[in-house]
Amino acid sequence: MEYEPVIGLEVHVQLKTNTKMFTRAPYHYGAEPNTLTDPVVLGMPGTLPVMNRKAIEMTIQAGLLLGCKIPETCKWDRKNYFYPDMPKNYQISQFDQPICDGGEVEIEMLGPSRNVMGEHRNVKLTRIHLEEDVGKLTHFDSESLVDYNRAGTPLIEIVSEPDLYSPEEAFAYLTALRNCLVAAGISECDMEKGQMRCDANVSIRPKGTTELGTKVEIKNLNTISGVRNGIAYEIQRQTLAMENNQPIVQETRRWNADEGYTTSMRSKEMAHDYRYFPDPDLMPVKVSQDWLEQLAEDLPELPFDMQRRYMRDYDLPYTITSVLCPDAKLAAYFENALAVYEKPKQIANFITNDLLRELSAAGENGSLPLDQCKVRPEHVAELVQLIDKGDISSHIAKEVFPEMFSTGKGPSQIVDEKGLKQSTDTGELEATCQEIINNNPKPVAEYKAGKEPAINALKGQVMKMTRGKANPKIVDEILRKLLA
Numbered sequence: 001m002e003y004e005p006v007i008g009l010e011v012h013v014q015l016k017t018n019t020k021m022f023t024r025a026p027y028h029y030g031a032e033p034n035t036l037t038d039p040v041v042l043g044m045p046g047t048l049p050v051m052n053r054k055a056i057e058m059t060i061q062a063g064l065l066l067g068c069k070i071p072e073t074c075k076w077d078r079k080n081y082f083y084p085d086m087p088k089n090y091q092i093s094q095f096d097q098p099i100c101d102g103g104e105v106e107i108e109m110l111g112p113s114r115n116v117m118g119e120h121r122n123v124k125l126t127r128i129h130l131e132e133d134v135g136k137l138t139h140f141d142s143e144s145l146v147d148y149n150r151a152g153t154p155l156i157e158i159v160s161e162p163d164l165y166s167p168e169e170a171f172a173y174l175t176a177l178r179n180c181l182v183a184a185g186i187s188e189c190d191m192e193k194g195q196m197r198c199d200a201n202v203s204i205r206p207k208g209t210t211e212l213g214t215k216v217e218i219k220n221l222n223t224i225s226g227v228r229n230g231i232a233y234e235i236q237r238q239t240l241a242m243e244n245n246q247p248i249v250q251e252t253r254r255w256n257a258d259e260g261y262t263t264s265m266r267s268k269e270m271a272h273d274y275r276y277f278p279d280p281d282l283m284p285v286k287v288s289q290d291w292l293e294q295l296a297e298d299l300p301e302l303p304f305d306m307q308r309r310y311m312r313d314y315d316l317p318y319t320i321t322s323v324l325c326p327d328a329k330l331a332a333y334f335e336n337a338l339a340v341y342e343k344p345k346q347i348a349n350f351i352t353n354d355l356l357r358e359l360s361a362a363g364e365n366g367s368l369p370l371d372q373c374k375v376r377p378e379h380v381a382e383l384v385q386l387i388d389k390g391d392i393s394s395h396i397a398k399e400v401f402p403e404m405f406s407t408g409k410g411p412s413q414i415v416d417e418k419g420l421k422q423s424t425d426t427g428e429l430e431a432t433c434q435e436i437i438n439n440n441p442k443p444v445a446e447y448k449a450g451k452e453p454a455i456n457a458l459k460g461q462v463m464k465m466t467r468g469k470a471n472p473k474i475v476d477e478i479l480r481k482l483l484a
């Protein structure tokens with residue numbers, strides 16, 4: 001019997017707001033423990049929650065971006081549990097009336113090679129709801145520490161339908177989802193900072209059947225490749241169990257990334273009963289048509305739509321657009337350069353080759369972030385302009401770029417300071433060409449005997465003598481004229 005996996009993902013994403021979900025306490029990553037709290041966060045008696053309008057707007061925008069339906073009303077519920085990560089002993093969440101219903105995420109499965117676009121498909125969403133995050137516990141042998149900085153920060157949960165069918169699809173889904181949310185400024189989605197977290201639900205079923213099998217939920221998936229590996233392991237484990245006629249137990253399992261296996265955390269019988277009920281301190285939220293329209297005006301183009309547009313309108317190859325478009329900041333950089341000088345191919349080449357190479361060489365752990373880069377988009381445009389005007393060759397431009405990167409100077413300034421401008425003084429160039437012709441009788445004779453490529457040897461000599469500053473086209477013309 002052959003089995004096929006079915007996967008549904010529950011993804012938590014921290015919203016990029018300045019303050020918390022139900023209070024003005026600030027939030028930012030990396031602060032000293034327990035410095036970002038206030039009486040509301042700490043659940044002091046007598047405090048009352050006040051909704052963060054911005055967080056609700058960002059959630060609606062996430063929904064609009066992913067094609068969700070936004071019901072006219074949503075409401076808040078208390079999810080009750082007793083655990084020190086939440087001092088109130090309940091978490092404010094949304095149970096049966098979330099902000100967003102349905103929706104979908106377009107994914108791309110990698111094609112046969114990096115040069116070919118892969119297959120695209122839309123993965124169905126169940127819902128997106130908004131809630132407050134909880135604190136962070138760190139356990140030691142005989143004690144635990146708690147940090148309430150994260151407690152009360154706005155968190156959205158994006159729940160997919162069981163509509164993913166391989167670990168690779170789950171990987172593609174998370175990547176695509178992250179790219180969309182980052183592009184909209186909703187979150188940075190950095191999994192290492194806990195800004196994006198994912199639980200994976202995995203089941204298997206006999207190939208060709210439609211009924212869902214018993215699902216196992218995997219937790220502690222801390223990287224996108226961890227999600228892929230954890231799911232792959234779980235599929236293998238379940239398949240083996242089925243083949244040995246062992247029942248699959250509905251349970252929560254923990255992924256151990258270092259060792260590469262999952263272990264049982266709790267079974268269905270141990271599942272919590274959260275006793276959800278509507279929060280009496282908070283009114284339901286009414287979403288007007290006007291509000292929706294206003295929020296819709298502020299949405300970015302989806303990365304895959306942008307990629308199709310770049311290929312169609314700018315005639316850029318798939319490989320280049322698949323580097324530019326998933327990265328909203330890089331794409332914006334490209335468009336800013338393009339606004340100065342409309343040569344998409346040349347500009348995109350400098351960005352995806354030279355700029356990315358310099359960024360990755362300059363970073364200490366990974367690449368230097370683009371917003372710390374000294375080369376401004378208009379400088380890239382100017383560099384391409386210098387080539388087009390014949391001021392420098394593309395060979396020289398490749399040397400100018402690292403200089404732009406390390407100094408932050410504009411390309412014209414560097415070209416002037418270093419005297420790199422191509423000589424267009426044809427008199428001087430003619431003299432040089434004549435000298436090369438006099439000193440290289442062999443290629444000259446070959447060329448004259450009809451061996452066309454022999455002229456390249458002469459050209460090379462001229463370029464060398466002028467240290468690359470001569471315009472190759474002009475050199476070609478002069479040599480042919482002198483040899484005619």
Ligand code: ADP
Binds near residue numbers: 008010159160161203
């Ligand atoms: P629970 O009630 O245990 O939270 P839900 O029905 O809310 O389960 O689903 C939670 C997640 O699990 C969703 O992303 C959903 O797509 C996924 N899921 C549900 N059933 C299955 C299944 N049989 N196999 C794989 N994923 C599933």
Ligand code: MG
């Ligand atoms: Mg559920």
